[in-house]
Amino acid sequence: MLDELDSAIVRLLQEDARQTNREIARKTGIAPSTCLERIRLLRERGVIRGYHADIDLASLNRGVRALVAAQVRPLSRAVIDAFQQSIGELPEVLSVYVTAGSDDFLIEVTTPDIDGLHAFLADRLAIRREVVGFRTSIIFRHLRKTTLEPLA
Amino acid sequence: MLDELDSAIVRLLQEDARQTNREIARKTGIAPSTCLERIRLLRERGVIRGYHADIDLASLNRGVRALVAAQVRPLSRAVIDAFQQSIGELPEVLSVYVTAGSDDFLIEVTTPDIDGLHAFLADRLAIRREVVGFRTSIIFRHLRKTTLEPLA
DNA sequence: TCCGCAGCCGAACTAAATTCGGTGACGACC
């Protein structure tokens, strides 16, 4: 699907999405015009979905992060879709995973402080009739990869 | 900490990190030179930590995603640090959360297929002596916010 | 009031993005 050149371009843009096209062209050994066209095609094909700044959450007054594993019942499509949608709209919510296995949903939440987290759990989550249970884990550290090397 | 102008710039860069400085300046109503200086300061202060392309995982031959909640013992700093480090180096691992609460670690894993996930769990995780248990949830959908609106 | 500082602006210069016509390699088809 992706040739070696595409992979190299993707890797460079994962590392630093704001480096210039010329820089990427230079590092990959192709002409800037070619590089530009490759990147355009990668976006068009949906390989590159966007470019986003990575912001320090503490600077946004979100010093507390947690992961909340929730179970909802009944586990019908209507309930799942509605729950995902409405939870996703809450400002404390960073990310919603719809899963199968040990939980139905995993919700990444960020608040200014522990009180805010407690308020979220009590006022936003526990009051929902479809939520039959949830477990909360406070995040101490988070290691995230920006690039994904190919599997051996 | 951040004034209104900084917040606006951050928001725009979260939405699209590759739009031009001039564009950001125009949207925020300031001069390009001012905007450039603001962005430079935001990076210097650590508010902006980087810019990364968001890549479609299926295009990278990673059609399967899962979240694995793991318990390790003993829960000493040495064991935690070593586990985080070595798990984070595995190519299947996208992200490692170090948590307290219902689990010790939450590991986001991505593989080409279900066999790859099974191999990861059996060959990489279960064989570790410090791992006393884990639960796996397959990810069906993932909703992620690129921007974070201020809390009411 | 006056001074100093900080932040912003705009002009000038440098560098990058973008467009587009040309070129060569490759494969299909006679």
Place this chain on the structure above:
DNA sequence: GGTCGTCACCGAATTTAGTTCGGCTGCGGA
């Protein structure tokens, strides 16, 4: 085996953006 069409790439030319820096302005302190 030759010819034609296609595709990807390149490089020059043009448009646009990044970057630097001197000066202006408004504000707070003396």
